[in-house]
Amino acid sequence: xxxxxxxxxxxxxxxxxxxxxxxxxxxxxxxxxxxxxxxxxxxxxxxxxxxxxxxxxxxxxxxxxxxxxxxxxxxxxxxxxxxxxxxxxxxxxxxxxxxxxxxxxxxxxxxxxxxxxxxxxxxxxxxxxxxxxxxxxxxxxxxxxxxxxxxxxxxxxxxxxxxxxxxxxxxxxxxxxxxxxxxxxxxxxxxxxxxxxxxxxxxxxxxxxxxxxxxxxxxxxxxxxxxxxxxxxxxxxxxxxxxxxxxxxxxxxxxxxxxxxxxxxxxxxxxxxxxxxxxxxxxxxxxxxxxxxxxxxxxxxxxxxxxxxxxxxxxxxxxxxxxxxxxxxxxxxxxxxxxxxxxxxxxxxxxxxxxxxx
Amino acid sequence: xxxxxxxxxxxxxxxxxxxxxxxxxxxxxxxxxxxxxxxxxxxxxxxxxxxxxxxxxxxxxxxxxxxxxxxxxxxxxxxxxxxxxxxxxxxxxxxxxxxxxxxxxxxxxxxxxxxxxxxxxxxxxxxxxxxxxxxxxxxxxxxxxxxxxxxxxxxxxxxxxxxxxxxxxxxxxxxxxxxxxxxxxxxxxxxxxxxxxxxxxxxxxxxxxxxxxxxxxxxxxxxxxxxxxxxxxxxxxxxxxxxxxxxxxxxxxxxxxxxxxxxxxxxxxxxxxxxxxxxx
Numbered sequence: 001x002x003x004x005x006x007x008x009x010x011x012x013x014x015x016x017x018x019x020x021x022x023x024x025x026x027x028x029x030x031x032x033x034x035x036x037x038x039x040x041x042x043x044x045x046x047x048x049x050x051x052x053x054x055x056x057x058x059x060x061x062x063x064x065x066x067x068x069x070x071x072x073x074x075x076x077x078x079x080x081x082x083x084x085x086x087x088x089x090x091x092x093x094x095x096x097x098x099x100x101x102x103x104x105x106x107x108x109x110x111x112x113x114x115x116x117x118x119x120x121x122x123x124x125x126x127x128x129x130x131x132x133x134x135x136x137x138x139x140x141x142x143x144x145x146x147x148x149x150x151x152x153x154x155x156x157x158x159x160x161x162x163x164x165x166x167x168x169x170x171x172x173x174x175x176x177x178x179x180x181x182x183x184x185x186x187x188x189x190x191x192x193x194x195x196x197x198x199x200x201x202x203x204x205x206x207x208x209x210x211x212x213x214x215x216x217x218x219x220x221x222x223x224x225x226x227x228x229x230x231x232x233x234x235x236x237x238x239x240x241x242x243x244x245x246x247x248x249x250x251x252x253x254x255x256x257x258x259x260x261x262x263x264x265x266x267x268x269x270x271x272x273x274x275x276x277x278x279x280x281x282x283x284x285x286x287x288x289x290x291x292x293x294x295x296x297x298x299x300x301x302x303x304x305x306x307x308x309x310x311x312x313x314x315x316x317x318x319x320x321x322x323x324x325x326x327x328x329x330x331x332x333x334x335x336x337x338x339x340x341x342x343x344x345x346x347x348x349x350x351x352x353x354x355x356x357x358x
Numbered sequence: 359x360x361x362x363x364x365x366x367x368x369x370x371x372x373x374x375x376x377x378x379x380x381x382x383x384x385x386x387x388x389x390x391x392x393x394x395x396x397x398x399x400x401x402x403x404x405x406x407x408x409x410x411x412x413x414x415x416x417x418x419x420x421x422x423x424x425x426x427x428x429x430x431x432x433x434x435x436x437x438x439x440x441x442x443x444x445x446x447x448x449x450x451x452x453x454x455x456x457x458x459x460x461x462x463x464x465x466x467x468x469x470x471x472x473x474x475x476x477x478x479x480x481x482x483x484x485x486x487x488x489x490x491x492x493x494x495x496x497x498x499x500x501x502x503x504x505x506x507x508x509x510x511x512x513x514x515x516x517x518x519x520x521x522x523x524x525x526x527x528x529x530x531x532x533x534x535x536x537x538x539x540x541x542x543x544x545x546x547x548x549x550x551x552x553x554x555x556x557x558x559x560x561x562x563x564x565x566x567x568x569x570x571x572x573x574x575x576x577x578x579x580x581x582x583x584x585x586x587x588x589x590x591x592x593x594x595x596x597x598x599x600x601x602x603x604x605x606x607x608x609x610x611x612x613x614x615x616x617x618x619x620x621x622x623x624x625x626x627x628x629x630x631x632x633x634x635x636x637x638x
Contacts, residue, residue: 080601081602081604082600082602082603082604085604086604174482174501179587215587219503219586220504220586220587222582233481233482234481234482234483235481235482235483235503345602345603346603346605349598349602349603350414350415350416350417351415351416352416353415353416353417353419353420353590353595354415354416354419355587356587356588356590357416357419357420357423357587357588357590358419
């Protein structure tokens with residue numbers, strides 16, 4: 001029961017657990033080999049976050065890969081860092097390719113959990129060098145944005161920066177923030193006037209003090225689906241939400257828009273666990289994910305931005321304003337410091353819990 | 359168990375318990391015990407996790423908050439459940455059957471479904487707020503969710519049967535002539551109720567209250583879905599520690615502390631109130 005996914009476990013798509021279960025059960029076994037491909041008879045297990053996101057990954061990456069190489073691609077999930085770690089430490093991981101968050105990439109690299117990216121199989125030159133790591137390849141770029149209700153602020157001034165979230169007078173109504181110190185603390189500090197360059201290491205006490213000013217007016221959502229639902233139900237007027245989630249909600253008719261000011265970007269990475277028995281086909285699958293055409297497919301489906309700059313040529317122009325790597329949007333934001341969170345997440349979470357109860 | 363057919367016969371019948379005990383041990387005692395033992399072995403053997411529990415911020419507060427919320431929910435359940443149990447006992451068979459179904463059918467519905475339903479009901483633009491505004495009691499939506507009220511609304515409706523049924527069972531066994539007898543001796547109805555009826559229901563009351571209290575201590579979905587930050591309970595923190603950090607040690611330590619504190623509390627209650635009730 002993946003019900004407790006925290007906001008840190010990013011865009012766990014709508015009803016991740018439920019739809020994910022039916023999603024991967026339905027996707028089942030990939031198309032049989034059409035031609036004798038190089039990996040005919042081999043199996044690769046791909047682990048994602050379930051739901052619409054994993055469905056999109058299957059359509060954009062896994063199916064073309066299976067067709068061309070003759071390998072069998074199985075879907076599994078949902079991704080859970082603790083479970084993945086336990087799997088690798090036991091010596092025989094079930095998953096061959098996994099989509100993970102950047103902080104787990106750093107933590108796992110430090111603990112020697114992943115195979116080195118094989119550059120002879122994967123063309124890493126296609127990917128923006130910012131998103132290439134020794135042990136992982138960036139697959140999507142997403143961001144934490146300021147989402148607001150177009151209904152509540154129709155005809156009036158709309159919220160633009162994080163300071164607006166803390167301005168109860170100018171923008172009344174309930175706000176939504178993640179029940180997780182990640183990104184929430186950055187938001188508080190930015191609202192308090194800390195410039196982006198001076199953000200890390202985070203002044204936790206200052207962030208919590210700022211958050212206390214709106215605590216009684218804030219609903220803390222535990223999952224990304226909840227963040228969407230709060231906007232759909234009109235429970236909150238503005239708050240923190242992932243760009244892809246906002247896009248999904250807007251596509252389904254919710255009165256939501258996002259601001260790109262001070263957006264906080266992050267990247268998901270594809271890794272191969274140490275001890276994977278299908279290392280070669282796994283690396284090849286990752287290579288498929290670097291192809292521009294496939295990444296564009298992903299972006300068009302879910303507004304999660306490609307890491308291959310050439311993919312933009314094939315992205316639907318309507319979606320591009322929702323993408324975190326659209327040049328105009330990138331300039332306005334910054335990349336979250338995953339190393340900081342790798343080292344401080346536990347401590348900050350303890351302080352967060354204590355603050356919540358105060 | 360009275361001294362019946364002889365000690366030897368009693369011994370043999372005890373073996374009927376064996377299959378149940380085996381299942382209980384294999385499926386529950388052993389895995390849970392192994393999990394809890396990690397509190398003393400991970401990441402390093404020793405009491406490090408318990409030291410962290412006390413030293414690091416947040417853990418003790420969450421434990422305290424958990425007990426506090428349970429302590430609020432329990433009397434509410436008892437106060438609402440007592441009249442229902444009483445009505446169930448002293449009404450005609452048709453009404454009694456209806457009442458039993460009214461209590462049982464929600465009881466059989468999934469907790470998750472009911473919690474989500476409560477979210478829909480109590481939302482800002484939900485039916486409850488709509489009704490309040492339509493009737494004119496309020497002019498704008500009242501915050502009924504993501505606060506203590508939300509948790510209480512969700513928890514009480516789910517835990518009421520745990521009070522109603524034990525109370526009902528005990529009330530059925532109370533001699534119906536006792537109350538009239540007290541009144542013929544001069545007691546006014548309220549006095550008769552308080553000093554004759556109420557004490558006789560005490561065993562059922564304590565059973566129900568205990569069940570509600572302990573259940574509420576472990577609740578995860580209700581505070582997670584319906585509560586705000588100040589309603590964070592220990593189950594959420596345990597889940598975070600395991601799912602986010604893989605920190606079995608702290609999770610085990612939290613669980614053990616919860617079990618120990620609950621055990622002490624229960625013992626205290628039953629040693630004082632419970633014992634008196636059963637002696638009667």
